[in-house]
Amino acid sequence: MRGLEAKLAVRSLGRNVRRTLLSLVGIAVGCALAALLTGLLRGVTRLYGQIAAESGAGHLRIAPEGWLAEREVDLRLRDGEAALAAARALPGVKVAAPRTRAQGLLALGTHVMGMEIVGVDPSAEPVAYRFVRKVVKGRYLKPGEEGTVVLGRELARRLDADVDDDLVLTVVGEGGQLRSAMFHVVGLVTSGNRDLDAGLCQAPLPDVARLSGREGIGEIAVLLSDARALETARAALAPRLPPGDVVLTWSEVVPELAGHLKQDAGVYQLLSFILVFLVLLGVASAQLTAVLERRRELAVMAAVGMRPWRLVTQMLMEAVVLGVAGAALALLVSGTLLWRLATAGLDLSRLLAGRSEMAFEGMLVEPRIYGDFGFWLVPYVLGLALTATVVASLYPAWFAARLDPAAALRVAQ
Amino acid sequence: MTTPLVVLSKVEKVFHAGKFEVPALRGVDLEISGGEFLALVGPSGSGKTTLLNLVGALDVPTAGRVQVLGQDLTTLGRSERAELRLRALGFVFQAYNLLPVLTAQENVEFVLELQGVGRERTKLARQVLEELGLGALADRRPAELSGGQQQRVAVARAVAARPKLVLADEPTANLDGENAETLMHLMRRLRDEHGMTFVFSTHDPRVVEHAARVVTLVDGRVAHDEAHPPEPPHEILPGIGKLRPSGGLTA
Numbered sequence: 252m253r254g255l256e257a258k259l260a261v262r263s264l265g266r267n268v269r270r271t272l273l274s275l276v277g278i279a280v281g282c283a284l285a286a287l288l289t290g291l292l293r294g295v296t297r298l299y300g301q302i303a304a305e306s307g308a309g310h311l312r313i314a315p316e317g318w319l320a321e322r323e324v325d326l327r328l329r330d331g332e333a334a335l336a337a338a339r340a341l342p343g344v345k346v347a348a349p350r351t352r353a354q355g356l357l358a359l360g361t362h363v364m365g366m367e368i369v370g371v372d373p374s375a376e377p378v379a380y381r382f383v384r385k386v387v388k389g390r391y392l393k394p395g396e397e398g399t400v401v402l403g404r405e406l407a408r409r410l411d412a413d414v415d416d417d418l419v420l421t422v423v424g425e426g427g428q429l430r431s432a433m434f435h436v437v438g439l440v441t442s443g444n445r446d447l448d449a450g451l452c453q454a455p456l457p458d459v460a461r462l463s464g465r466e467g468i469g470e471i472a473v474l475l476s477d478a479r480a481l482e483t484a485r486a487a488l489a490p491r492l493p494p495g496d497v498v499l500t501w502s503e504v505v506p507e508l509a510g511h512l513k514q515d516a517g518v519y520q521l522l523s524f525i526l527v528f529l530v531l532l533g534v535a536s537a538q539l540t541a542v543l544e545r546r547r548e549l550a551v552m553a554a555v556g557m558r559p560w561r562l563v564t565q566m567l568m569e570a571v572v573l574g575v576a577g578a579a580l581a582l583l584v585s586g587t588l589l590w591r592l593a594t595a596g597l598d599l600s601r602l603l604a605g606r607s608e609m610a611f612e613g614m615l616v617e618p619r620i621y622g623d624f625g626f627w628l629v630p631y632v633l634g635l636a637l638t639a640t641v642v643a644s645l646y647p648a649w650f651a652a653r654l655d656p657a658a659a660l661r662v663a664q
Numbered sequence: 665m666t667t668p669l670v671v672l673s674k675v676e677k678v679f680h681a682g683k684f685e686v687p688a689l690r691g692v693d694l695e696i697s698g699g700e701f702l703a704l705v706g707p708s709g710s711g712k713t714t715l716l717n718l719v720g721a722l723d724v725p726t727a728g729r730v731q732v733l734g735q736d737l738t739t740l741g742r743s744e745r746a747e748l749r750l751r752a753l754g755f756v757f758q759a760y761n762l763l764p765v766l767t768a769q770e771n772v773e774f775v776l777e778l779q780g781v782g783r784e785r786t787k788l789a790r791q792v793l794e795e796l797g798l799g800a801l802a803d804r805r806p807a808e809l810s811g812g813q814q815q816r817v818a819v820a821r822a823v824a825a826r827p828k829l830v831l832a833d834e835p836t837a838n839l840d841g842e843n844a845e846t847l848m849h850l851m852r853r854l855r856d857e858h859g860m861t862f863v864f865s866t867h868d869p870r871v872v873e874h875a876a877r878v879v880t881l882v883d884g885r886v887a888h889d890e891a892h893p894p895e896p897p898h899e900i901l902p903g904i905g906k907l908r909p910s911g912g913l914t915a
Contacts, residue, residue, distance in 0.1 A: 266764070548763060551757070551763070558747070660761075
């Protein structure tokens with residue numbers, strides 16, 4: 252496209268300033284809202300991914316083959332120590348926390364609670380599992396010690412247990428035998444949520460493995476320094492594992508949350524589509540009006556020899572100018588709002604009826620969500636605005652190209 | 665004997681207005697040779713504009729044949745007719761029809777750009793405007809020009825690419841007597857200097873006086889076709905630069 256045609260496109264938009272401004276505002280508002288929704292979705296997905304990762308799932312989890320189908324706590328890694336070493340040697344790994352689980356009973360005096368007891372590495376677990384970071388009484392487990400346990404505050408309340416009490420832990424071992432041992436309560440922790448606290452019981456990993464009669468590591472939660480490198484890390488880790496052990500992502504470990512996020516994404520995308528579609532209709536209407544108003548002018552262009560495809564290009568060029576200007580405005584609006592959302596967040600506690608937290612599938616969901624502000628906004632908004640305006644201008648452009656110059660000039664004169 | 669530039673054979677054109685058929689041309693036969701200065705006259709609705717549109721490849725006949733520069737327009741597609749208009753025809757309209765967002769200079773350049781003329785189009789357009797006495801107005805937009813000035817810019821646009829045939833539909837209809845005279849002198853000069861063929865429709869008897877041939881249409885038929893001795897050229901009119909005999913319109 253040459254200079255004068257570009258000039259014509261830019262100046263044509265200036266001949267009806269009010270209509271052009273309205274179109275611009277329509278494009279800007281629609282694209283900015285779509286960008287805002289997408290930024291929120293990206294932020295929420297990242298946030299919930301991190302929440303899921305730090306709520307036990309890890310960004311990645313090394314699990315025995317078949318665990319995903321059975322979710323059986325008795326399964327053990329083929330070679331847990333080798334898998335742990337491989338995970339810890341991988342660049343970009345923040346922490347690799349081994350665990351082993353057993354179903355059992357906790358008893359203190361006349362109080363008995365059935366639950367899942369988790370054997371952990373005390374040096375890695377608080378980094379990988381955020382719910383044990385807040386010790387409300389006593390202390391957390393120490394590396395190398397034996398026969399100790401920490402309880403969730405609510406669990407302790409239900410058992411009427413306290414720091415320095417001794418509990419009897421009974422699990423069903425291999426072959427169906429009941430195996431019991433005494434554990435000393437060294438600390439009470441809180442996740443901030445009563446339901447989660449009621450199911451929290453951690454002991455040193457070797458103790459739980461020995462008690463259950465199933466030696467070894469059941470799973471390794473791997474937390475990455477950068478969650479965006481998840482797939483890369485997975486691809487790098489998988490071949491380093493002993494045969495029989497597999498790497499899962501948090502969305503496979505917590506499919507319920509991943510499903511909810513997918514649903515959210517669907518709703519957000521539908522809303523974005525509706526917004527962009529409305530913008531598209533508005534722009535199409537404005538462009539068609541512009542073409543109808545300029546019938547004579549377009550007829551003259553055709554009369555002096557402008558070929559139909561060049562008329563189409565001319566109209567599309569006007570759409571591109573409109574799209575770029577609309578995108579710039581949309582970037583300004585959505586960028587400002589998303590930056591604010593990314594730094595200050597959006598407090599949804601009112602929607603939680605005043606509660607400061609909410610538990611979902613074993614995770615603590617915080618009422619403040621954050622948007623994702625980044626360079627992705629530029630191609631996203633520009634692409635959206637240009638696509639919308641160009642698509643919206645296709646029919647008006649086709650209409651212009653099909654214009655019968657003789658008829659248009661006859662009507663005009 | 666030279667080949668005619670335009671040949672119309674038994675040309676008919678019918679327009680449809682709802683259920684009704686409105687015949688605009690009824691079996692017109694006409695030949696126009698290169699370098700003619702031909703006026704189409706006749707009452708309103710006699711078919712003058714329709715005939716110009718057919719010769720200008722803006723429309724196609726309902727029946728008959730229109731040949732322009734040896735090409736049968738009835739066999740050409742939309743794009744091919746656009747190409748013919750671009751390469752060989754120039755148009756001057758009654759309502760000037762300049763592109764309002766472009767300056768006089770840019771309006772002239774526009775056609776040259778469509779033709780694929782490179783950077784020299786700026787110089788060429790300026791030269792044409794200078795030749796037509798519009799150099800000082802080159803940077804003005806149509807809204808900043810008088811009717812006469814706009815029509816002269818329209819003529820500049822029509823002739824800038826040196827077409828073989830220039831078609832003008834009532835070019836003086838919106839001009840006062842002096843401006844109409846100026847325009848006709850300008851067109852005659854362009855014909856004389858560059859051998860362009862001019863075909864124009866008009867109602868104005870003073871304008872007809874300039875024509876070398878007058879074709880009268882009545883009810884879509886050629887009623888008269890007669891040679892007409894044009895009045896002698898007037899003195900050079902104010903605002904119109906004299907065209908150089910060497911062909912000052914070339915780059």
